[in-house]
Amino acid sequence: MDEKKIALRKFVLENYLFTEDEGALKDDDSFLDNGILDSMGVLELISFLEEELSTSVEGDEVTPDNLDSINKVLAFIETRSH
Amino acid sequence: MxxxxxxxxxxxxxxxxxxxxxxxxxxxxxxxxxxxxxxxxxxxxxxxxxxxxxxxxxxxxxxxxxxxxxxxxxxxxxxxxxxxxxxxxxxxxxxxxxxxxxxxxxxxxxxxxxxxxxxxxxxxxxxxxxxxxxxxxxxxxxxxxxxxxxxxxxxxxxxxxxxxxxxxxxxxxxxxxxxxxxxxxxxxxxxxxxxxxxxxxxxxxxxxxxxxxxxxxxxxxYWEWSYDEDYSQASEEQSIGELHDLLIDATKIRLRSDVPVGAYLSGGLDSSSIAALINQYGDVPLRTFSLNFDQGNFDEASFQQTLVKKLCTEHSNIMVGADDIARAFKNTIYHTESPILRTAPVPMGLLSGLVKDNNFKVVLTGEGADEVFGGYDIFKEAKVRRFWSRNPNSQWRPLLLKRLYPYLNLPSGNHNVYLKSFFGQALDSPDSVCFSHIPRWTTTAKAKTFFSDDLNSHLRNKAMDVLMESLPSKISSYNAFNRAQYIESKTLMSGYLLNSQGDRMLMKNSVEGRFPFLDHRLIEFASKLHPKTKMKGMNEKYVLKKAMSRYVPDEIIQRSKQPYRAPDVNTGLNTLAGEEFQYYLSDSMLGQSGFFSPGKVAMLQKKAEKGKPLSTSESQALTGILSTQIVYESFVKN
Missing domain, CATH: 3.60.20.10 (Aminohydrolase, N-terminal nucleophile (Ntn) domain)
Structure with a gap:
């Protein structure tokens, strides 16, 4: 999971916040409330999960409960791996 | 001019x-x-x-x-x-x-x-x-x-x-x-x-x-675009008749010239109306000019051809692709003398080149109708958001926005959450002066992520504060629809549409644009119309459509409004012009101007170069950064 977390954080930091500063994003920061992701960003995040982290996302799983912060995405990946 | x-x-x-x-x-x-x-x-x-x-x-x-x-x-x-x-x-x-x-x-x-x-x-x-x-x-x-x-x-x-x-x-x-x-x-x-x-x-x-x-x-x-609640008491039929006569006169006096006059034809209601009126009331054969895009989603060729056939005009068009936009970008910015967030002015400059090549110096266009008669999607959008704000927990009200913007790239699943994250802004203050424009401005303002720390430290008065101070106090008494129209005309129309995308793109090729819809008699007439006469339900520019129905084919009157858009500049990063763009986005050039963070810009550039589609904010940021750098080099450094 650590590797996945590192990859996910790097992806979000570089692609949406355009920074390498690890302090710019906390693991519980809401992507929507903080304006980090818009609808295009969500599509990109899903592609990343599918292509880089081998985690497929079904239509009804595209919800803030699953995809709205680093921790929520990691928890979602975890459920999918079981 | x-x-x-x-x-x-x-x-x-x-x-x-x-x-x-x-x-x-x-x-x-x-x-x-x-x-x-x-x-x-x-x-x-x-x-x-x-x-x-x-x-x-x-x-x-x-x-x-x-x-x-x-x-x-x-x-x-x-x-x-x-x-x-x-x-x-x-x-x-x-x-x-x-x-x-x-x-x-x-x-x-x-x-x-x-x-x-x-x-x-x-x-x-x-x-x-x-x-x-x-x-x-x-x-x-x-x-x-x-x-x-x-x-x-x-x-x-x-x-x-x-x-x-x-x-x-x-x-x-x-x-x-x-x-x-x-x-x-x-x-x-x-x-x-x-x-x-x-x-x-x-x-x-x-x-x-x-x-x-x-x-x-x-x-x-000496003059103010203003609204009052003392609406015209004329019947709908009388208003349609008055608009009809005013628009004919506004068009006719704009044909006064000692050189031939042509017209732009976009395929929408506004330019079609002007072209049809010239055809009907002008005393020389109509000559028309159109812009086409090789990317189908931007192109309106079929509607243009409908008009060309109906009016039997001598017609010329220019096909524009992403590469053309990239190549013409630098010269465009020399003429706009201002950063731009979207590439839309570039094709307009190429179109006026076509007019010049055909030895025309004057064109009439449909510019201004959307501001005067409330035609833009942002006015409908505000109406839906206001409707939604009365029941913010409604599951179906925000879905009306999806009907308004069928091309929205929404992820499957829970649409409402993502619609709400964008259109739901300011939902708790539907009576605020700028309610209609908050989502658009917030999206644009995301481009400021790339501002350098130095630039941020020099910002004393925030953009919203400066705008609010410039608005007349009576604006809060305007009907919400009129208020949105006023803000649109104050912010985007004169500063951008008529300037960066208008006069500058015409005059760079020594072509004069004339705009019948911006005749002050028409503006004053429309300002007195009740908002429901301008937008009936969700039917925008209702009164104009009625007034023009005898001149313009039904399929153009009834078509869905297509906003004028052009391919984004990032598609040009990998073309010949890309090399020039790399120069403006280099660490050393960014360092010289000092406005943007080189590290962040490098990451945006990397993302664009991978060929992945950028979000609206990212694309606006890239266009804005590039154009600011060009303005800096053209007018400050040199």
Whole structure:
């Protein structure tokens, strides 16, 4: 999971916040409330999960409960791996 | 249209008359606005240069024009469309004319009415009028800001011109960029009037005149685009009839010209209406010009062809692709003289090139109808958001937005959450003055992520505060629909659409645009219409559609509105122009200008180069950064 977390954080930091500063994003920061992701960003995040982290996302799983912060995405990946 | 520039040395004891060579240099910088002729005047501390694009009275309309007693000196850019009627009135009042030009009408009108003369003009104009006897300079701009006019004060001298590049030769310390104006552009797409991207350089605001003498500079507003709740009591049928007659007259007087006049044809209702009216009421065959895109989702060719066939016009079109936009981008920015957030002005510059290549100097367009009659999607969007705000937890109300924007790239799953994250902004304050525009501005403002720490530290007054301060207090009493229209006309129309995407893209190829929908009689008429007459339910520009139904084919009247859009600049990063873009985005260039964080820009660039689609904010950021860098190099560094 650590590797996945590192990859996910790097992806979000570089692609949406355009920074390498690890302090710019906390693991519980809401992507929507903080304006980090818009609808295009969500599509990109899903592609990343599918292509880089081998985690497929079904239509009804595209919800803030699953995809709205680093921790929520990691928890979602975890459920999918079981 | 034409271009002019000048200097008023306001030193108390007469001042120094500007050297002709300096005035000539100023004029040379805007030669594209008037390639046909040059005229220079300089005496008594005042000097001006005029570059002429000959359209009316080709033989005797030269400028600067002096009054018969030589006490008035006039340079003028634009057209007075009612000059024929004004001239007749003045003749009956005893005025004698030596030319057939609209320019001379201005001189006589000023002699007759003083400062109030401007209220008699129906047209698009920027005027500099020097009254020698009282040593007073008037700088005047048309009601909605079709013709540009800028000024600055440099070591006691007032320096003015049609474009900022004309001022440059007269400035002792050159030009620098304003961090606050950049903040405004990266929010509203244009600086808040009277600001420009250049520090201490201001525009004469639309509908204003500056009265300048040796001790004071006064700004007087002579016209305001305003709404009141005292709506017209006319029946729908009467309103449709009145609009019909007004639009015909507004179009007809805009056909007055001593050179051939053509029309733009986008395929939408507005340009189709104007083209159809020219065809019906003009006395020469209609000549039309269109823009096409090789990316199908931007293109409107089929609708253009419908009109071409119906009106039997001689038609030319230009096909534009992402590569063309990338190649023309730098030259476009030289002419906009301002950063832009979207590439849309670039194809408009290519289209005016087509007009020029066909030896036309004047085109009529449908510009302004969406502002005057409330046609933009943002007005519908605000209506839906306001409806939604009455029941914010409703699951179905926000889905109306998906119908409004069928091309929205929403992820499957829970749409509402993502609709809410964008359109749900300010949902708890539907009566706030800027409610209609908050989602758009918030998206644009995300581009400020790339501002450097240094730039952020120089921002004293935030863009929203500057805008709010510029709005009249009576705006809160306007109906919500009218309020949205007012904000649209104040922020985007004059600063961006008529300027960066309008006058600058036309005049770069010495082409004059004329806009019947922006006739002030039409604006005043529409301002008195009840909002429900403008947008009936969700049917935008209802009254206009009715008035034009006998001229424009049904399939154009009934088609869904397609906003004018162009391919994004990032698609050009991997083309020939890409190499030039790399230069502007290099660490060293970004470091020199100091406005953007090189590290963040590098990451955005990397993302764009991978060829993945950028979000709206990211694409706007890339376009904004590139164009700011080009403005910096073109006008500050060099």
């Amino acid at each position: 034409c271009g002019f520039a000048g200097i008023f040395d306001r030193a108390v004891h007469g001042g120094v008359s500007p050297p002709a060579e300096l005035l000539r240099d100023m004029g040379q910088n805007i030669r594209h606005r008037g390639p046909d002729d040059e005229g220079i005047y300089s005496a008594q501390g005042f000097g001006c240069v005029h570059r002429r694009l000959s359209i009316i009275d080709l033989a005797t309309g030269q400028q600067p024009m002096l009054s018969q007693d030589a006490n008035l000196v006039l340079v003028f850019n634009g057209e007075i469309f009612n000059f024929v009627e004004l001239r007749e009135q003045l003749v009956t009042q005893g005025h004698q004319f030596t030319t057939n030009s609209d320019t001379e009408v201005i001189l006589h009108l000023y002699q007759r009415h003083g400062l109030d003369f401007v209220s008699h003009l129906n047209g698009q104009f920027a005027i500099a009028l020097w009254d020698k006897r009282i040593e007073q300079l008037l700088l005047i701009r048309d009601r909605v800001g079709i013709c540009p006019l800028f000024y600055t004060v440099d070591q006691g001298k007032l320096v003015f011109g049609s474009e900022v590049k004309a001022l440059k030769p007269a400035l002792s310390n050159g030009l620098s960029l304003s961090a606050e104006a950049l903040d405004q552009i990266f929010t509203f797409w244009a600086p808040v009037s009277p600001n420009t991207i250049f520090k201490n350089v201001f525009e004469v605001p639309p509908g204003h005149m500056m009265v300048v003498d040796r001790s004071t500079i006064k700004s007087i507003q």
